[in-house]
Amino acid sequence: MLSQPAVRLLKRLASEGVSPWLVAATGEEFLPDRPSHSATTELLHGAVAPVLDPGTVRRACDALWNAFVESGGGEGRVSVPVDPWLVHDAESLVSAARSVHDEVGRPNLLVRIPATRAGLVALEECLSLGISVDADLIFSAERYEQVLAAYLSGMERALSRGLRLRRISAVTSVPVGMLDAEVNSRLAALPLRGAAVAGARDTAALAVARLLYRAREKRLExxxxxxxxAAGATPPGLLWTEVRPRHVSSLVGWNTGLAATRKVLEAAAATEQLRGDTLLNAHAEARRALDALDGLGIRIGEVALELEAGELDRLQRAWTLRS
Incomplete structure (x- = not known):
């Protein structure tokens, strides 16, 4: 069960417009027969789940069903992955997403698809078919712009097919912890140390998050x-994943989500203090931070591509081990 400080933290996040999501190692953390079920699901707005059998996914979706209904479909969603070996084959990704969607049969399911080039095509096609998606592995503003374009095109096609847009949702997952860790590692490897290097630590994820937040604002205008x-569509969600405790207080913005393990939530509750919105109208500061990194030889575009490739390799190996 969550401690009282962690419960208070989740409530404060929700009051700031941040949807708390749980990252789970197993489906057991969502099941109704768990003692912590009631307290947990009343506070959570979503869940990022590992590879699970369809029955467990259904039970996870059912555990968050009240949040889904009470929010009009904006919360209470469960994200599950497709086979990462398919990430370069759009047709196979769509087929896998349809299979998961049909097998689980719950409207609050999100099918998690890495936003590779083929993944972007698959994301648009899934949305056009009425399949809600979680676009994963977004490490740069450039890739996020492509996801937003795929989202708008997919929803436009769904509308032309006569589908009810209110029933289709999309989330974009941004692994902020991975991004900060990789940039910090590169900073530590620089031959020269000084104030510029020290000041650049832990700045990459916040800068990218601020640019993504701004990009979504512009698209929604x-x-x-x-x-x-007007046809019932809801704004695409921004979900910060792979978070460290400090991200809980540094990434706060309306209509965003934060996915964390219980361990991270407890640590954040003990060490972090929320200080209000950190993302709105902060894009100029974000660009300055990325310019400072660029001046040190660290280019976020290159980091993003390497992180995507490395994480896809890890996901594929993990999938093979489970098979």
């Missing part, structure tokens, strides 16, 4: 979004 919103 467009004419096509107004058409989709």
């Amino acid at each position: 467009g004419e096509w979004w107004r058409v989709l919103r």
